[in-house]
Amino acid sequence: MSRETAVAAAAAFFDEGRFEKDLARRVAIASTSQEPDARPELERYLTAEIGPALAGLGFAWSTFENPEMAGVPFLVAERIEDPALPTVLTYGHGDTVRGHEGRWRDGRDPWTLSRDGDRLYGRGSADNKAQHTINQLGLEAALKARGGKLGYNVKALIETGEEVGSPGLRPFCRDQAERLKADLLVASDGPRVAPDRPTLYFGSRGVINFTLTVDLRQGGHHSGNWGGALANPGTILANALASLVGPRGEIRVQALRPTSLTDAVRKALADIEIDGGPGAPAIDADWGEPGLTPPERVYGWNALEILAFVTGDPAKPVNAIPGRAEAVCQLRFVVGTRPEEVVPAIAAHLRQAGFPQVVAAPARDTPMPATRLDPEHPAARFAAASLEKTTGKRPALLPNLGGTIPNDAFSEILGLPTVWVPHSYAGCSQHAPNEHVLRPVCREALTVMAGLWYDLGEPGSPLFAA
Structure with missing residues (x-):
């Protein structure tokens, strides 16, 4: 079967309700890491939901205790076609912020996925359950289109403490470096620069x-x-x-x-416009460092x-x-x-x-370092071409996200080039009541990920570069 088959299958996952059904089941698990009494739900999210889903794709999986915070476990899964083949590591987090029950519009329950027009509301929908659900379904579509053989190995790491600062993630990656050994990270978190523009970023502030x-x-x-x-x-x-x-x-x-706002970074940001979507605040054009554009201030300064x-x-x-x-x-x-x-x-x-x-x-919060992959890196250029092939749109390329994610665990500790493909948008109300994802973005993201997973097994993939 073909790339087009994979992309069409991913779109069908959305059109026929599979994506929404899977997301609803995952949102229903109240896996907030910010409430100690809810910690058993973190384990349940991994063992009752993520592990079995990955096992259905041929992964072997295990959970591991967190070396720094009890009750905040990790899941590691491996799908090894041949130890001699290159490997992609993917990442997500199954925990959410507090539910903020009683504060959602129209009496919504944060732990029940609900649809209103193009929006799907639910705690953790944007951050991060829809994002890693999209990546898993995209992988399933690519795997089926390739007749059950991707041509490379895949490993998955799902943590459950990202919303409390990713305690234990870095020592876990150091201790499990051999188990997590890979050639490339492909993961999803955070927002696109605009709802209708596919986006890639390669690190974070x-x-x-x-x-x-x-x-x-x-x-x-x-x-x-x-x-x-x-x-x-x-x-x-x-x-x-x-x-x-x-x-x-x-x-x-x-x-x-x-001093790192180089000409290459400015070039990458030259065609970026920040658009948080409906309801987002207007940009204050004269705020921030004089002489810089708003994207340069957010992503380069x-x-x-x-x-x-x-x-x-x-x-x-x-x-x-x-x-x-x-x-x-x-x-x-x-x-x-x-x-x-x-x-x-x-x-x-x-x-x-x-x-x-x-x-x-x-402050007591653990600081996180900045990371960045050169937008001209072969993996970055390859991913950009894949997204454009699927959507017909030139993706936005960000040297780094404006926000902060624990990318250093992968880029510095595991030594991986990191490619992030976000599936949300800046107006999604993450960390607040009324968190949601946009259905059109989710549908397009499913096709994007199916195409990318498929392309990574093709000649010319950075996985097979000399």
């Missing part, structure tokens, strides 16, 4: 959260008695923040300004954000000079910025700028 605290004295003091005589920690911190990031969001700390800032009690203010102020900040950063150097650089900048009272400290 890193992230680190940190706190800035000014703690001058115990409690507040009456502003009539002490105003003008006592330093105000809120005023100090506001000015300290203004020394870090300018009025248009530009970064003022030289050590946090990247660092962004310093103030996530929260409190002094006194904004809900119940009193006429008192507060004794303390605190801000929680975040840096999203591209390749070239090292997370372990961020907080020391900020502390040094604040001392030099005259704010010795401000204490900078890393």
